[in-house]
Amino acid sequence: MRALLDTHAFIWWVTDDTRLSSTARNIITHPENILFLSAASAWEIVIKVRLGKLSLPEPPETYIPSRLILNRFESLSIEMTHALQVVNLPALHQDPFDRILIAQSQVEKMPIITIDSKIVQYPVDVIW
Secondary structure, three states: OEEEEOHHHHHHHHOOOOOOOHHHHHHHHOOOOEEEEEHHHHHHHHHHHHOOOOOOOOOHHHHHHHHHHHHOOEEEOOOHHHHHHHHHOOOOOOOHHHHHHHHHHHHHOOOEEOOOOOHHHOOOOEEO
């Protein structure tokens, strides 16, 4: 299975946060699954660190890539097809980071690991 990590799911996994569900943990740890972190999530993390809303043990430019390698997560670039898919999304959620993740999930045909109640309103497969 291929799945896309929402930003909070990535942070909760790498910090061993108990809010991450057992279902999500099982999917992340299953050796045959391929997990992706969007470039949009990296951007969101950097912004939250700069605003003081998120603290990391090292700078995000080293922390994020090292955690991708350590956890065997793949990076998902934002492609033109992803950006253009956003036009087809209803205006249920105004967060641009989440909207691009939803579009990536749709284009790439992979579920999102998230607890976000607004994301579940879209036609995407959600794992939580």
